[in-house]
Amino acid sequence: MFSGLSAFPLTPMNESGLDEAAFVRLIGRLVTANVDSIGVLGSTGNYAYLTMAERARVVRLAVEHAGIIPVVVGIGALRTCDVLALAEDAEAAGVSGVLMAPMSYQKLRPEEVFGLYEAVTHALLVPLCVYDNPGTTQFVFSDELHGKIAQLPNVASIKIPGVPEDPVAARSRVERLRAQIPLHVTVGVSGDGYAANGLNAGCDAWYSVIGGVFPVTALAITRAAQAGNTKEAIRLSERLKPLWQLFSEYGGSLRVVAAAAELQGLVEHPCLPLPLKALGGEGRRRLGGLIDELDLS
Template identity: 65%
Template sequence: MFTGLSAFPLTPMNEDRIDEASYVRLVSRLVEAGVDSIGALGSTGSYAYLTRSERAHLAKLTVEHAERTPVMVSIGSLRTKHVLELAEDAQNAGVSAVLLAPLSYQVLSETEVFELYNVVTSNLSVPLCVYDNPGTNHFAFSDELHARIAHLPNVCSIKIPGVHSSPTEAKSRVERLRALIPAHVTIGVSGDASAATGLNAGCEVWYSVIGGLFPEAALAITRAAQRGDTDEAERLSAQLAPLWKLFLRGGGSLRVVAAAAELLCLASEPCLPQPLKSAEGRVRADLQHLLETLELK
Protein backbone atom coordinates (compact mmCIF):
# COMPACT_ATOMS: atom_id res chain seq x y z
CA MET A 1 0.00 0.00 0.00
CA PHE A 2 3.02 2.29 0.22
CA THR A 3 3.07 3.25 -3.43
CA GLY A 4 1.05 5.58 -5.65
CA LEU A 5 -1.27 8.16 -4.13
CA SER A 6 -2.06 8.19 -0.43
CA ALA A 7 -4.85 10.74 0.03
CA PHE A 8 -5.25 12.58 3.33
CA PRO A 9 -8.81 13.82 3.92
CA LEU A 10 -9.96 16.55 6.28
CA THR A 11 -11.83 15.66 9.45
CA PRO A 12 -14.63 18.26 9.30
CA MET A 13 -15.64 19.39 12.78
CA ASN A 14 -16.74 22.26 14.96
CA GLU A 15 -16.43 22.76 18.71
CA ASP A 16 -19.50 20.62 19.38
CA ARG A 17 -19.04 17.59 17.17
CA ILE A 18 -17.31 15.85 14.30
CA ASP A 19 -19.29 16.16 11.09
CA GLU A 20 -19.41 12.44 10.36
CA ALA A 21 -21.66 12.75 7.33
CA SER A 22 -19.22 15.12 5.60
CA TYR A 23 -16.27 12.96 6.60
CA VAL A 24 -17.84 9.82 5.15
CA ARG A 25 -18.63 11.74 1.97
CA LEU A 26 -14.97 12.76 1.64
CA VAL A 27 -13.80 9.18 2.19
CA SER A 28 -16.30 7.86 -0.35
CA ARG A 29 -15.01 10.35 -2.94
CA LEU A 30 -11.52 8.92 -2.49
CA VAL A 31 -12.73 5.36 -2.92
CA GLU A 32 -14.67 6.26 -6.05
CA ALA A 33 -11.66 8.06 -7.53
CA GLY A 34 -9.45 5.01 -7.00
CA VAL A 35 -6.73 6.36 -4.71
CA ASP A 36 -4.14 3.79 -3.66
CA SER A 37 -4.58 4.38 0.07
CA ILE A 38 -6.29 6.74 2.52
CA GLY A 39 -4.27 8.56 5.18
CA ALA A 40 -6.91 9.16 7.81
CA LEU A 41 -6.33 11.46 10.77
CA GLY A 42 -3.10 12.88 9.44
CA SER A 43 -2.16 16.50 10.00
CA THR A 44 -4.79 17.40 7.41
CA GLY A 45 -7.21 15.32 9.48
CA SER A 46 -6.44 17.34 12.66
CA TYR A 47 -5.60 14.23 14.69
CA ALA A 48 -3.76 16.19 17.38
CA TYR A 49 -6.98 18.03 18.26
CA LEU A 50 -9.03 14.88 18.88
CA THR A 51 -9.53 12.68 21.92
CA ARG A 52 -8.57 9.03 21.99
CA SER A 53 -12.20 7.92 21.72
CA GLU A 54 -12.82 10.27 18.77
CA ARG A 55 -9.77 8.94 16.97
CA ALA A 56 -10.75 5.32 17.61
CA HIS A 57 -14.25 5.96 16.31
CA LEU A 58 -13.00 7.73 13.19
CA ALA A 59 -10.54 4.92 12.48
CA LYS A 60 -13.41 2.44 12.50
CA LEU A 61 -15.58 4.76 10.41
CA THR A 62 -12.83 5.15 7.80
CA VAL A 63 -12.20 1.42 7.50
CA GLU A 64 -15.93 0.77 7.25
CA HIS A 65 -16.38 3.18 4.33
CA ALA A 66 -13.03 2.65 2.59
CA GLU A 67 -14.24 -0.66 1.17
CA ARG A 68 -11.13 -2.32 -0.30
CA THR A 69 -8.94 0.79 -0.17
CA PRO A 70 -6.16 0.40 2.44
CA VAL A 71 -6.38 2.80 5.38
CA MET A 72 -3.48 4.28 7.32
CA VAL A 73 -4.21 6.13 10.57
CA SER A 74 -1.99 8.47 12.58
CA ILE A 75 -1.10 7.37 16.10
CA GLY A 76 1.01 10.37 17.08
CA SER A 77 0.74 11.68 20.65
CA LEU A 78 2.93 13.39 23.26
CA ARG A 79 3.52 10.31 25.42
CA THR A 80 4.68 6.86 24.31
CA LYS A 81 2.01 5.30 26.54
CA HIS A 82 -0.69 7.13 24.61
CA VAL A 83 0.86 6.25 21.25
CA LEU A 84 0.68 2.58 22.19
CA GLU A 85 -2.98 2.97 23.19
CA LEU A 86 -3.76 4.66 19.88
CA ALA A 87 -1.89 1.92 18.02
CA GLU A 88 -4.03 -0.70 19.74
CA ASP A 89 -7.21 1.20 18.86
CA ALA A 90 -6.15 1.54 15.23
CA GLN A 91 -5.31 -2.12 14.91
CA ASN A 92 -8.60 -3.10 16.52
CA ALA A 93 -10.35 -0.92 13.93
CA GLY A 94 -8.78 -2.98 11.16
CA VAL A 95 -6.41 -0.42 9.63
CA SER A 96 -3.80 -1.57 7.13
CA ALA A 97 -1.03 0.65 8.53
CA VAL A 98 -0.25 3.41 11.01
CA LEU A 99 1.55 6.73 10.66
CA LEU A 100 3.73 8.05 13.47
CA ALA A 101 5.18 11.52 13.93
CA PRO A 102 7.36 12.40 16.94
CA LEU A 103 5.08 14.88 18.68
CA SER A 104 6.50 16.88 21.56
CA TYR A 105 6.19 19.92 23.78
CA GLN A 106 9.81 19.68 24.92
CA VAL A 107 12.22 19.39 21.98
CA LEU A 108 13.13 15.72 21.47
CA SER A 109 16.62 14.31 21.02
CA GLU A 110 17.49 11.72 18.39
CA THR A 111 17.89 9.14 21.16
CA GLU A 112 14.37 9.83 22.42
CA VAL A 113 12.87 9.67 18.93
CA PHE A 114 14.60 6.39 18.15
CA GLU A 115 13.37 4.89 21.40
CA LEU A 116 9.82 6.00 20.59
CA TYR A 117 9.89 4.12 17.29
CA ASN A 118 11.71 1.18 18.83
CA VAL A 119 9.03 0.69 21.48
CA VAL A 120 6.09 1.27 19.15
CA THR A 121 7.26 -0.94 16.30
CA SER A 122 7.85 -3.78 18.77
CA ASN A 123 4.18 -3.62 19.70
CA LEU A 124 2.67 -3.52 16.22
CA SER A 125 1.08 -6.14 13.99
CA VAL A 126 0.64 -3.75 11.03
CA PRO A 127 3.17 -1.73 9.00
CA LEU A 128 4.30 1.73 10.10
CA CYS A 129 5.10 4.86 8.12
CA VAL A 130 7.58 7.31 9.65
CA TYR A 131 6.29 10.88 9.46
CA ASP A 132 9.12 13.37 8.94
CA ASN A 133 7.60 16.87 9.05
CA PRO A 134 9.87 19.39 10.77
CA GLY A 135 7.61 22.28 9.80
CA THR A 136 4.83 20.92 11.98
CA ASN A 137 6.61 18.79 14.57
CA HIS A 138 9.77 20.88 14.99
CA PHE A 139 12.01 17.84 14.82
CA ALA A 140 14.38 17.26 11.91
CA PHE A 141 15.35 13.66 11.18
CA SER A 142 18.93 13.08 10.12
CA ASP A 143 19.51 10.50 7.40
CA GLU A 144 21.39 8.42 9.96
CA LEU A 145 18.35 8.38 12.27
CA HIS A 146 16.11 7.44 9.36
CA ALA A 147 18.45 4.55 8.60
CA ARG A 148 18.33 3.25 12.19
CA ILE A 149 14.55 3.51 12.38
CA ALA A 150 14.05 1.99 8.91
CA HIS A 151 15.69 -1.23 10.11
CA LEU A 152 13.19 -1.65 12.96
CA PRO A 153 10.42 -4.26 12.56
CA ASN A 154 7.23 -3.19 10.75
CA VAL A 155 8.70 0.03 9.33
CA CYS A 156 7.64 0.10 5.66
CA SER A 157 7.71 3.72 4.49
CA ILE A 158 9.15 7.15 5.24
CA LYS A 159 7.14 10.30 4.59
CA ILE A 160 9.74 12.98 3.84
CA PRO A 161 9.21 16.75 3.53
CA GLY A 162 8.93 18.41 0.15
CA VAL A 163 12.01 18.01 -2.04
CA HIS A 164 14.14 20.67 -3.73
CA SER A 165 12.64 22.27 -6.84
CA SER A 166 15.70 21.22 -8.84
CA PRO A 167 15.15 17.72 -10.29
CA THR A 168 18.87 17.01 -9.88
CA GLU A 169 18.89 18.05 -6.22
CA ALA A 170 15.67 16.15 -5.57
CA LYS A 171 17.03 12.96 -7.12
CA SER A 172 20.24 13.28 -5.13
CA ARG A 173 18.30 13.67 -1.89
CA VAL A 174 16.15 10.60 -2.58
CA GLU A 175 19.16 8.52 -3.63
CA ARG A 176 21.09 9.45 -0.46
CA LEU A 177 18.25 8.21 1.71
CA ARG A 178 17.60 5.16 -0.47
CA ALA A 179 21.21 4.03 -0.03
CA LEU A 180 20.76 3.93 3.76
CA ILE A 181 17.43 2.13 4.16
CA PRO A 182 16.22 -1.41 3.37
CA ALA A 183 14.83 -2.03 -0.10
CA HIS A 184 11.35 -2.84 1.22
CA VAL A 185 10.98 0.61 2.85
CA THR A 186 9.46 3.05 0.38
CA ILE A 187 10.13 6.77 0.30
CA GLY A 188 7.10 9.03 0.09
CA VAL A 189 7.06 12.72 -0.69
CA SER A 190 4.80 15.26 1.01
CA GLY A 191 4.59 18.97 0.32
CA ASP A 192 2.17 18.98 -2.57
CA ALA A 193 3.95 21.66 -4.58
CA SER A 194 7.01 19.43 -4.95
CA ALA A 195 5.18 16.12 -5.32
CA ALA A 196 5.70 15.76 -9.07
CA THR A 197 9.40 16.50 -8.68
CA GLY A 198 9.66 14.02 -5.82
CA LEU A 199 7.87 11.26 -7.70
CA ASN A 200 10.01 11.88 -10.78
CA ALA A 201 13.10 11.74 -8.54
CA GLY A 202 12.28 8.24 -7.32
CA CYS A 203 9.78 8.59 -4.48
CA GLU A 204 7.33 5.70 -4.67
CA VAL A 205 4.35 7.38 -3.02
CA TRP A 206 2.82 10.83 -2.67
CA TYR A 207 1.32 11.52 0.76
CA SER A 208 -1.07 14.19 -0.44
CA VAL A 209 -3.13 16.99 1.09
CA ILE A 210 -4.96 17.89 -2.13
CA GLY A 211 -5.46 14.19 -2.81
CA GLY A 212 -7.85 14.14 0.12
CA LEU A 213 -10.11 16.74 -1.51
CA PHE A 214 -9.27 16.62 -5.21
CA PRO A 215 -8.22 13.02 -5.82
CA GLU A 216 -8.60 13.14 -9.60
CA ALA A 217 -6.11 16.00 -9.94
CA ALA A 218 -3.61 14.29 -7.64
CA LEU A 219 -4.06 10.93 -9.35
CA ALA A 220 -3.35 12.43 -12.77
CA ILE A 221 0.03 13.70 -11.53
CA THR A 222 0.80 10.44 -9.76
CA ARG A 223 -0.09 8.18 -12.66
CA ALA A 224 1.95 10.30 -15.10
CA ALA A 225 5.01 9.97 -12.87
CA GLN A 226 4.43 6.24 -12.39
CA ARG A 227 4.42 5.57 -16.13
CA GLY A 228 7.62 7.60 -16.54
CA ASP A 229 6.04 10.63 -18.18
CA THR A 230 8.00 13.16 -16.17
CA ASP A 231 7.12 16.10 -18.38
CA GLU A 232 3.38 15.44 -18.03
CA ALA A 233 3.63 15.11 -14.26
CA GLU A 234 5.42 18.45 -14.04
CA ARG A 235 2.99 20.06 -16.48
CA LEU A 236 -0.03 18.98 -14.45
CA SER A 237 1.62 20.17 -11.25
CA ALA A 238 2.44 23.53 -12.85
CA GLN A 239 -1.25 23.99 -13.65
CA LEU A 240 -1.85 23.94 -9.90
CA ALA A 241 0.90 26.46 -9.16
CA PRO A 242 -1.65 29.15 -8.18
CA LEU A 243 -2.98 26.75 -5.54
CA TRP A 244 0.52 26.08 -4.20
CA LYS A 245 0.99 29.87 -3.89
CA LEU A 246 -2.29 30.15 -1.97
CA PHE A 247 -0.99 27.55 0.48
CA LEU A 248 1.80 29.98 1.33
CA ARG A 249 -0.43 33.04 1.48
CA GLY A 250 -3.18 31.31 3.43
CA GLY A 251 -1.15 30.06 6.35
CA GLY A 252 -0.58 26.53 5.10
CA SER A 253 -2.29 23.82 3.11
CA LEU A 254 -4.71 22.80 5.89
CA ARG A 255 -6.38 26.22 6.12
CA VAL A 256 -6.68 26.56 2.36
CA VAL A 257 -8.00 23.03 1.79
CA ALA A 258 -10.49 23.52 4.62
CA ALA A 259 -11.71 26.73 2.96
CA ALA A 260 -12.02 24.88 -0.36
CA ALA A 261 -14.13 22.18 1.28
CA GLU A 262 -16.40 24.84 2.75
CA LEU A 263 -16.71 26.73 -0.54
CA LEU A 264 -17.60 23.53 -2.38
CA CYS A 265 -20.14 22.57 0.30
CA LEU A 266 -18.20 19.40 1.05
CA ALA A 267 -17.99 20.48 4.68
CA SER A 268 -20.01 22.88 6.80
CA GLU A 269 -18.43 26.13 7.96
CA PRO A 270 -16.46 26.11 10.20
CA CYS A 271 -14.78 22.75 9.61
CA LEU A 272 -11.62 23.16 11.67
CA PRO A 273 -11.16 22.86 15.46
CA GLN A 274 -10.70 26.16 17.27
CA PRO A 275 -8.56 28.15 17.40
CA LEU A 276 -7.74 27.13 13.80
CA LYS A 277 -9.59 28.96 11.04
CA SER A 278 -9.90 28.19 7.36
CA ALA A 279 -8.46 30.75 4.92
CA GLU A 280 -10.26 34.09 5.03
CA GLY A 281 -10.40 37.45 3.27
CA ARG A 282 -8.52 37.97 0.02
CA VAL A 283 -7.07 34.46 0.07
CA ARG A 284 -10.54 32.95 0.31
CA ALA A 285 -11.83 35.13 -2.51
CA ASP A 286 -8.87 34.20 -4.71
CA LEU A 287 -9.43 30.54 -3.84
CA GLN A 288 -13.06 30.76 -4.95
CA HIS A 289 -11.94 32.17 -8.30
CA LEU A 290 -9.22 29.53 -8.61
CA LEU A 291 -11.59 26.65 -7.96
CA GLU A 292 -13.77 27.91 -10.79
CA THR A 293 -10.86 28.58 -13.16
CA LEU A 294 -9.20 25.20 -12.62
CA GLU A 295 -12.56 23.42 -12.44
CA LEU A 296 -11.58 21.77 -9.17
CA LYS A 297 -14.58 20.10 -7.58
Protein backbone atom coordinates (compact mmCIF):
# COMPACT_ATOMS: atom_id res chain seq x y z
CA MET A 1 0.00 0.00 0.00
CA PHE A 2 2.75 2.50 0.88
CA SER A 3 4.48 2.11 -2.47
CA GLY A 4 4.00 3.25 -6.05
CA LEU A 5 1.77 6.26 -6.72
CA SER A 6 -0.31 7.55 -3.83
CA ALA A 7 -2.58 10.20 -5.35
CA PHE A 8 -3.82 13.02 -3.11
CA PRO A 9 -7.04 14.64 -4.37
CA LEU A 10 -8.48 18.00 -3.38
CA THR A 11 -11.40 18.21 -1.00
CA PRO A 12 -13.59 20.57 -3.08
CA MET A 13 -15.56 22.99 -0.92
CA ASN A 14 -16.80 26.53 -0.55
CA GLU A 15 -18.26 28.54 2.31
CA SER A 16 -21.52 26.58 1.99
CA GLY A 17 -19.82 23.26 2.68
CA LEU A 18 -18.33 20.25 0.94
CA ASP A 19 -18.93 19.61 -2.75
CA GLU A 20 -19.52 15.89 -2.35
CA ALA A 21 -20.35 15.27 -6.01
CA ALA A 22 -17.09 16.85 -7.16
CA PHE A 23 -15.10 14.90 -4.58
CA VAL A 24 -16.65 11.64 -5.78
CA ARG A 25 -15.73 12.59 -9.37
CA LEU A 26 -12.11 13.10 -8.34
CA ILE A 27 -12.04 9.73 -6.58
CA GLY A 28 -13.59 8.06 -9.64
CA ARG A 29 -10.88 9.56 -11.85
CA LEU A 30 -8.20 8.00 -9.64
CA VAL A 31 -9.96 4.64 -9.64
CA THR A 32 -10.19 4.67 -13.45
CA ALA A 33 -6.47 5.46 -13.70
CA ASN A 34 -5.74 2.60 -11.23
CA VAL A 35 -3.43 4.49 -8.90
CA ASP A 36 -1.76 2.44 -6.18
CA SER A 37 -3.45 4.25 -3.30
CA ILE A 38 -5.59 7.30 -2.63
CA GLY A 39 -4.51 9.78 0.06
CA VAL A 40 -7.40 11.89 1.31
CA LEU A 41 -7.23 14.77 3.76
CA GLY A 42 -3.57 15.51 3.27
CA SER A 43 -2.43 19.09 2.81
CA THR A 44 -3.97 19.11 -0.68
CA GLY A 45 -7.16 17.86 0.92
CA ASN A 46 -7.30 20.91 3.24
CA TYR A 47 -7.70 18.79 6.35
CA ALA A 48 -6.79 21.65 8.69
CA TYR A 49 -9.74 23.71 7.43
CA LEU A 50 -12.43 21.08 7.99
CA THR A 51 -14.55 20.26 11.01
CA MET A 52 -14.35 16.82 12.58
CA ALA A 53 -17.75 15.95 11.07
CA GLU A 54 -16.69 17.12 7.60
CA ARG A 55 -13.53 15.04 7.81
CA ALA A 56 -15.49 11.96 8.82
CA ARG A 57 -17.84 12.47 5.86
CA VAL A 58 -14.96 12.84 3.39
CA VAL A 59 -13.38 9.61 4.63
CA ARG A 60 -16.60 7.66 4.23
CA LEU A 61 -17.14 8.96 0.71
CA ALA A 62 -13.57 8.06 -0.27
CA VAL A 63 -13.79 4.51 1.05
CA GLU A 64 -17.23 4.02 -0.48
CA HIS A 65 -16.10 5.04 -3.96
CA ALA A 66 -12.48 3.84 -4.05
CA GLY A 67 -13.39 0.21 -4.72
CA ILE A 68 -10.38 -2.05 -4.16
CA ILE A 69 -7.86 0.80 -4.12
CA PRO A 70 -6.49 1.40 -0.60
CA VAL A 71 -7.47 4.67 1.03
CA VAL A 72 -5.04 6.43 3.37
CA VAL A 73 -6.45 9.30 5.39
CA GLY A 74 -4.80 12.24 7.14
CA ILE A 75 -5.57 12.38 10.89
CA GLY A 76 -3.41 15.34 11.92
CA ALA A 77 -4.89 17.77 14.47
CA LEU A 78 -3.68 20.21 17.10
CA ARG A 79 -4.60 18.04 20.08
CA THR A 80 -3.76 14.39 20.64
CA CYS A 81 -7.31 13.63 21.79
CA ASP A 82 -8.65 14.88 18.45
CA VAL A 83 -6.08 12.83 16.52
CA LEU A 84 -7.20 9.72 18.39
CA ALA A 85 -10.86 10.49 17.64
CA LEU A 86 -10.07 11.00 13.94
CA ALA A 87 -8.17 7.72 13.87
CA GLU A 88 -11.20 5.93 15.33
CA ASP A 89 -13.48 7.52 12.71
CA ALA A 90 -11.12 6.49 9.92
CA GLU A 91 -10.84 2.91 11.14
CA ALA A 92 -14.61 2.66 11.49
CA ALA A 93 -14.98 3.84 7.89
CA GLY A 94 -12.69 1.04 6.69
CA VAL A 95 -9.54 2.89 5.65
CA SER A 96 -6.40 0.91 4.86
CA GLY A 97 -4.01 3.30 6.59
CA VAL A 98 -3.55 6.74 8.10
CA LEU A 99 -1.18 9.66 7.56
CA MET A 100 -0.14 12.05 10.32
CA ALA A 101 1.90 15.23 10.48
CA PRO A 102 2.87 16.80 13.83
CA MET A 103 0.41 19.67 13.47
CA SER A 104 0.79 22.54 15.95
CA TYR A 105 0.30 26.22 16.73
CA GLN A 106 3.06 26.32 19.32
CA LYS A 107 6.26 24.94 17.80
CA LEU A 108 6.74 21.39 19.01
CA ARG A 109 9.85 19.92 20.62
CA PRO A 110 11.23 16.54 19.45
CA GLU A 111 10.13 14.77 22.65
CA GLU A 112 6.60 16.14 22.16
CA VAL A 113 6.48 14.87 18.59
CA PHE A 114 7.68 11.46 19.70
CA GLY A 115 5.06 11.42 22.45
CA LEU A 116 2.36 12.21 19.91
CA TYR A 117 3.33 9.33 17.63
CA GLU A 118 3.76 7.02 20.59
CA ALA A 119 0.24 7.73 21.86
CA VAL A 120 -1.37 7.39 18.44
CA THR A 121 0.46 4.33 17.13
CA HIS A 122 -0.29 2.30 20.27
CA ALA A 123 -4.00 2.97 19.76
CA LEU A 124 -4.10 2.23 16.02
CA LEU A 125 -5.48 -0.83 14.27
CA VAL A 126 -4.16 0.17 10.82
CA PRO A 127 -0.68 1.15 9.58
CA LEU A 128 0.53 4.75 9.77
CA CYS A 129 2.62 6.94 7.49
CA VAL A 130 4.70 9.63 9.20
CA TYR A 131 4.13 12.90 7.37
CA ASP A 132 7.34 14.97 7.37
CA ASN A 133 6.24 18.36 6.01
CA PRO A 134 8.36 21.14 7.53
CA GLY A 135 7.01 23.74 5.12
CA THR A 136 3.60 23.43 6.76
CA THR A 137 4.31 22.25 10.29
CA GLN A 138 7.55 24.20 10.88
CA PHE A 139 8.92 21.05 12.52
CA VAL A 140 12.10 19.50 11.12
CA PHE A 141 12.57 15.78 11.75
CA SER A 142 16.06 14.46 12.29
CA ASP A 143 16.86 11.04 10.88
CA GLU A 144 17.44 9.91 14.45
CA LEU A 145 13.92 10.92 15.45
CA HIS A 146 12.53 9.20 12.36
CA GLY A 147 14.39 6.09 13.42
CA LYS A 148 12.97 6.21 16.93
CA ILE A 149 9.40 6.75 15.70
CA ALA A 150 9.78 4.01 13.07
CA GLN A 151 10.30 1.49 15.86
CA LEU A 152 6.80 2.17 17.21
CA PRO A 153 3.98 -0.29 16.43
CA ASN A 154 2.00 0.23 13.23
CA VAL A 155 4.48 2.66 11.62
CA ALA A 156 4.74 1.56 7.99
CA SER A 157 6.05 4.49 5.94
CA ILE A 158 7.70 7.91 6.06
CA LYS A 159 6.67 10.69 3.68
CA ILE A 160 9.77 12.86 3.25
CA PRO A 161 10.21 16.26 1.57
CA GLY A 162 11.93 16.50 -1.80
CA VAL A 163 15.40 15.03 -2.26
CA PRO A 164 18.45 16.80 -3.75
CA GLU A 165 18.53 17.23 -7.52
CA ASP A 166 21.92 15.56 -7.89
CA PRO A 167 21.29 11.78 -8.25
CA VAL A 168 24.22 10.79 -6.04
CA ALA A 169 23.18 13.21 -3.31
CA ALA A 170 19.57 12.04 -3.61
CA ARG A 171 20.52 8.39 -3.18
CA SER A 172 22.76 9.28 -0.24
CA ARG A 173 19.85 11.12 1.41
CA VAL A 174 17.55 8.11 1.09
CA GLU A 175 20.23 5.68 2.24
CA ARG A 176 20.98 7.76 5.36
CA LEU A 177 17.35 7.58 6.36
CA ARG A 178 17.05 3.88 5.57
CA ALA A 179 20.01 3.19 7.86
CA GLN A 180 17.92 4.51 10.76
CA ILE A 181 14.63 2.67 10.17
CA PRO A 182 13.43 -0.95 10.11
CA LEU A 183 13.35 -2.77 6.78
CA HIS A 184 9.56 -2.99 6.72
CA VAL A 185 9.11 0.81 6.82
CA THR A 186 8.92 2.30 3.32
CA VAL A 187 10.17 5.72 2.27
CA GLY A 188 8.04 7.94 0.06
CA VAL A 189 8.95 11.24 -1.59
CA SER A 190 6.74 14.31 -1.81
CA GLY A 191 7.24 17.60 -3.61
CA ASP A 192 6.20 16.68 -7.13
CA GLY A 193 9.14 18.28 -8.90
CA TYR A 194 11.47 16.00 -6.91
CA ALA A 195 9.48 12.81 -7.41
CA ALA A 196 11.46 11.30 -10.30
CA ASN A 197 14.75 11.91 -8.49
CA GLY A 198 13.34 10.44 -5.30
CA LEU A 199 11.99 7.31 -6.97
CA ASN A 200 15.21 6.83 -8.93
CA ALA A 201 17.15 7.24 -5.65
CA GLY A 202 15.32 4.34 -4.06
CA CYS A 203 12.12 5.79 -2.59
CA ASP A 204 9.31 3.24 -2.58
CA ALA A 205 6.44 5.68 -3.10
CA TRP A 206 5.50 9.03 -4.52
CA TYR A 207 2.95 10.90 -2.38
CA SER A 208 1.67 13.07 -5.19
CA VAL A 209 -0.32 16.28 -5.51
CA ILE A 210 -0.62 16.22 -9.31
CA GLY A 211 -1.56 12.56 -9.05
CA GLY A 212 -4.85 13.70 -7.51
CA VAL A 213 -5.79 15.70 -10.63
CA PHE A 214 -3.59 14.23 -13.40
CA PRO A 215 -3.14 10.59 -12.36
CA VAL A 216 -2.19 9.26 -15.80
CA THR A 217 0.64 11.80 -16.08
CA ALA A 218 1.91 10.94 -12.59
CA LEU A 219 1.63 7.20 -13.18
CA ALA A 220 3.83 7.42 -16.28
CA ILE A 221 6.68 8.86 -14.19
CA THR A 222 6.12 6.35 -11.41
CA ARG A 223 6.01 3.30 -13.65
CA ALA A 224 9.14 4.37 -15.55
CA ALA A 225 11.08 4.68 -12.28
CA GLN A 226 9.72 1.39 -10.95
CA ALA A 227 10.85 -0.34 -14.14
CA GLY A 228 14.38 0.99 -13.64
CA ASN A 229 14.07 3.35 -16.62
CA THR A 230 15.61 6.27 -14.78
CA LYS A 231 16.23 8.39 -17.87
CA GLU A 232 12.60 8.14 -18.96
CA ALA A 233 11.36 9.07 -15.49
CA ILE A 234 13.60 12.15 -15.51
CA ARG A 235 12.56 13.04 -19.06
CA LEU A 236 8.88 12.89 -18.17
CA SER A 237 9.48 15.01 -15.08
CA GLU A 238 11.66 17.55 -16.90
CA ARG A 239 8.85 17.97 -19.41
CA LEU A 240 6.69 19.27 -16.55
CA LYS A 241 9.18 21.95 -15.45
CA PRO A 242 6.81 24.79 -16.40
CA LEU A 243 4.26 23.27 -14.00
CA TRP A 244 6.84 22.95 -11.22
CA GLN A 245 7.72 26.61 -11.88
CA LEU A 246 4.11 27.63 -11.30
CA PHE A 247 4.18 25.77 -7.98
CA SER A 248 7.26 27.75 -6.98
CA GLU A 249 5.90 31.11 -8.10
CA TYR A 250 2.54 30.80 -6.36
CA GLY A 251 3.45 29.50 -2.92
CA GLY A 252 3.19 25.77 -3.47
CA SER A 253 1.05 23.31 -5.36
CA LEU A 254 -2.40 23.71 -3.77
CA ARG A 255 -3.56 26.88 -5.55
CA VAL A 256 -2.27 25.56 -8.87
CA VAL A 257 -3.91 22.14 -8.72
CA ALA A 258 -7.15 23.71 -7.48
CA ALA A 259 -7.18 25.94 -10.55
CA ALA A 260 -6.30 22.94 -12.74
CA ALA A 261 -9.27 21.00 -11.39
CA GLU A 262 -11.52 24.00 -12.04
CA LEU A 263 -10.20 24.45 -15.58
CA GLN A 264 -10.79 20.77 -16.28
CA GLY A 265 -14.39 21.04 -15.13
CA LEU A 266 -13.77 18.52 -12.36
CA VAL A 267 -14.84 20.93 -9.61
CA GLU A 268 -16.83 24.14 -9.38
CA HIS A 269 -15.29 27.54 -8.71
CA PRO A 270 -14.46 28.33 -5.94
CA CYS A 271 -13.20 24.98 -4.64
CA LEU A 272 -11.02 26.09 -1.70
CA PRO A 273 -11.99 27.26 1.78
CA LEU A 274 -11.51 30.98 2.30
CA PRO A 275 -9.17 32.72 2.69
CA LEU A 276 -7.44 30.31 0.27
CA LYS A 277 -7.99 31.01 -3.41
CA ALA A 278 -7.19 29.01 -6.52
CA LEU A 279 -4.70 30.45 -8.96
CA GLY A 280 -6.12 33.33 -10.99
CA GLY A 281 -5.07 36.00 -13.48
CA GLU A 282 -2.00 35.51 -15.64
CA GLY A 283 -0.95 32.39 -13.72
CA ARG A 284 -4.29 30.75 -14.46
CA ARG A 285 -3.98 31.59 -18.15
CA ARG A 286 -0.50 30.08 -18.22
CA LEU A 287 -1.77 26.98 -16.46
CA GLY A 288 -4.58 26.51 -18.97
CA GLY A 289 -2.06 26.64 -21.79
CA LEU A 290 0.20 24.13 -20.07
CA ILE A 291 -2.63 21.64 -19.54
CA ASP A 292 -3.22 21.62 -23.30
CA GLU A 293 0.43 21.86 -24.36
CA LEU A 294 1.62 19.06 -22.07
CA ASP A 295 -1.53 16.96 -22.58
CA LEU A 296 -1.93 16.53 -18.83
CA SER A 297 -4.42 13.84 -17.83
